[in-house]
Amino acid sequence: MQDLTRQDFTRFPCPVGITPISSLNGTPQVLMCPPTYFTVEYAINPWMSTDQPCDVELAKRQWEDLYRAITEKAGAEVHLLDPVPGLPDLVFTANAAFVHQNTAVIAHYKYSERQGEEPYAEAWFRNQGFRTITLPEAIYFEGAGDALIWQDRVFAGYRTRTDITSHNLLTTETGLPVLSLELINPKFYHIDVCICPLTNGYFIYYPDAFDDYGKAVIEANIPSEKRIPVTAEEAAQFACNTVNINETVLFNQGSERLADALRTRGFQVLQVNLSEFIKSGGSAKCLTLRVG
Amino acid sequence: MTSAQHFPESATLCLEGHLIDSLTLAKVIDTIQQLGGDYHLNHLSIGSRKNQLSSVILTLFAPDSEKLSKILEAITPYGAKALSVQDAILTAAQKNPPTPILPFSLPSHVRVNGEWIPVQSEGMEFVLAVNPQAKTAQLKTLKEVQPGEHLVEGFQGIQWTTPELQGTPPCKI
Numbered sequence: 001m002q003d004l005t006r007q008d009f010t011r012f013p014c015p016v017g018i019t020p021i022s023s024l025n026g027t028p029q030v031l032m033c034p035p036t037y038f039t040v041e042y043a044i045n046p047w048m049s050t051d052q053p054c055d056v057e058l059a060k061r062q063w064e065d066l067y068r069a070i071t072e073k074a075g076a077e078v079h080l081l082d083p084v085p086g087l088p089d090l091v092f093t094a095n096a097a098f099v100h101q102n103t104a105v106i107a108h109y110k111y112s113e114r115q116g117e118e119p120y121a122e123a124w125f126r127n128q129g130f131r132t133i134t135l136p137e138a139i140y141f142e143g144a145g146d147a148l149i150w151q152d153r154v155f156a157g158y159r160t161r162t163d164i165t166s167h168n169l170l171t172t173e174t175g176l177p178v179l180s181l182e183l184i185n186p187k188f189y190h191i192d193v194c195i196c197p198l199t200n201g202y203f204i205y206y207p208d209a210f211d212d213y214g215k216a217v218i219e220a221n222i223p224s225e226k227r228i229p230v231t232a233e234e235a236a237q238f239a240c241n242t243v244n245i246n247e248t249v250l251f252n253q254g255s256e257r258l259a260d261a262l263r264t265r266g267f268q269v270l271q272v273n274l275s276e277f278i279k280s281g282g283s284a285k286c287l288t289l290r291v292g
Numbered sequence: 293m294t295s296a297q298h299f300p301e302s303a304t305l306c307l308e309g310h311l312i313d314s315l316t317l318a319k320v321i322d323t324i325q326q327l328g329g330d331y332h333l334n335h336l337s338i339g340s341r342k343n344q345l346s347s348v349i350l351t352l353f354a355p356d357s358e359k360l361s362k363i364l365e366a367i368t369p370y371g372a373k374a375l376s377v378q379d380a381i382l383t384a385a386q387k388n389p390p391t392p393i394l395p396f397s398l399p400s401h402v403r404v405n406g407e408w409i410p411v412q413s414e415g416m417e418f419v420l421a422v423n424p425q426a427k428t429a430q431l432k433t434l435k436e437v438q439p440g441e442h443l444v445e446g447f448q449g450i451q452w453t454t455p456e457l458q459g460t461p462p463c464k465i
Contacts, residue, residue: 153342158369159369163369163371164309164316164369164370164371165309165371167309167310168308168309168310168345171310171343171344171345172345175343176343177310177313177341177342177343178310178314179310179313179314180309180310180314180316181314182319182369182370213314213315213318213319216315217313217314217315
């Protein structure tokens with residue numbers, strides 16, 4: 001791999017001769033990264049503790065269960081990002097970029113522990129035919145961990161990891177309107193651990209991850225019959241960190257009330273034990289990135 | 293009594309982003325007031341579509357420099373940036389003047405006897421012309437600008453009240 005130096009606001013055009021993933025057939029396309037080098041070797045969120053290391057062999061089996069559920073039961077095609085020694089969190093591909101059609105806004109991580117992932121993500125997207133955009137050194141943005149599309153707009157989190165000024169770039173580069181929501185609870189440090197937009201306009205969310213302004217923005221944009229609030233206990237089980245592929249939802253074990261609520265709305269619910277990844281502050285959605 | 297009389301410390305700030313639908317501007321204003329400051333809105337441009345950004349220039353007032361710093365620290369995560377800490381950027385006017393740097397909203401039509409008449413406003417955009425030697429500054433229309441005059445570019449170095457004028461109301465646009 002050559003020339004992986006990140007440049008400010010660089011826009012790489014689509015390479016000629018490559019069919020972008022976004023142009024492939026209607027099969028949902030997902031990016032994952034095998035947990036070959038996954039472990040908890042530093043603590044950059046309240047869930048992580050180097051005193052409580054994860055069982056890496058169990059983590060590999062859990063990741064494979066999730067992979068199989070996504071490919072065999074949810075019907076998505078999974079692309080794999082090559083794992084890299086020394087980058088244990090590369091497995092959380094949701095943070096790699098914000099993807100809209102053929103544009104990928106590449107993450108610029110707040111913590112130096114994860115900044116090494118940025119050039120690998122940029123290279124992958126560029127090699128797959130995406131137009132890639134990187135951010136200036138002073139502006140942090142953590143990909144689809146902090147920006148999720150619901151219908152025609154983006155719900156984007158800021159403060160804990162992502163700077164609000166990065167949201168302007170999302171709009172100028174994708175044309176999508178953005179709703180900026182401050183994340184006020186350190187345990188819910190990315191917006192994808194406190195909201196999840198679903199098929200047919202449904203919207204799972206944990207209200208207490210937001211202040212009154214954020215709750216008001218959500219209530220003004222999402223009709224009440226589409227909102228599915230979760231409890232503090234469910235949120236702590238990463239119920240909002242859900243993978244949604246068409247009518248199928250996948251999330252961590254537990255949260256039976258939520259599972260029932262989703263079944264009554266017509267969803268197929270799949271649950272996978274992801275205990276070892278939760279020790280790192282991530283779950284099903286964090287381990288995946290929808291790229292087409 | 294005015295904000296400036298109560299609050300001798302001030303800073304001019306700009307904000308750009310999804311300020312209205314996200315309630316970010318409301319949050320900034322509430323934070324300023326909750327922390328004991330006050331503000332004056334100098335310039336507000338609201339995106340005409342949901343995918344257009346809005347921008348605001350406001351003057352923040354605080355009773356002392358410590359409070360001013362606290363308020364600035366509290367609203368920085370919402371994207372507020374201080375503007376008035378550096379000199380203005382001056383450019384020499386050319387034969388064809390640049391895009392106006394202080395675009396005021398002008399009416400486009402006036403209704404008379406049931407009919408909308410278009411307003412002739414070509415060349416009526418305002419710019420700020422400065423004479424550094426004479427230490428004078430004047431708002432001019434583009435038509436009034438002479439080649440070689442120094443025009444202010446952007447909002448850097450512009451304040452809506454000056455230290456010498458503390459005690460007078462902030463100017464109303």
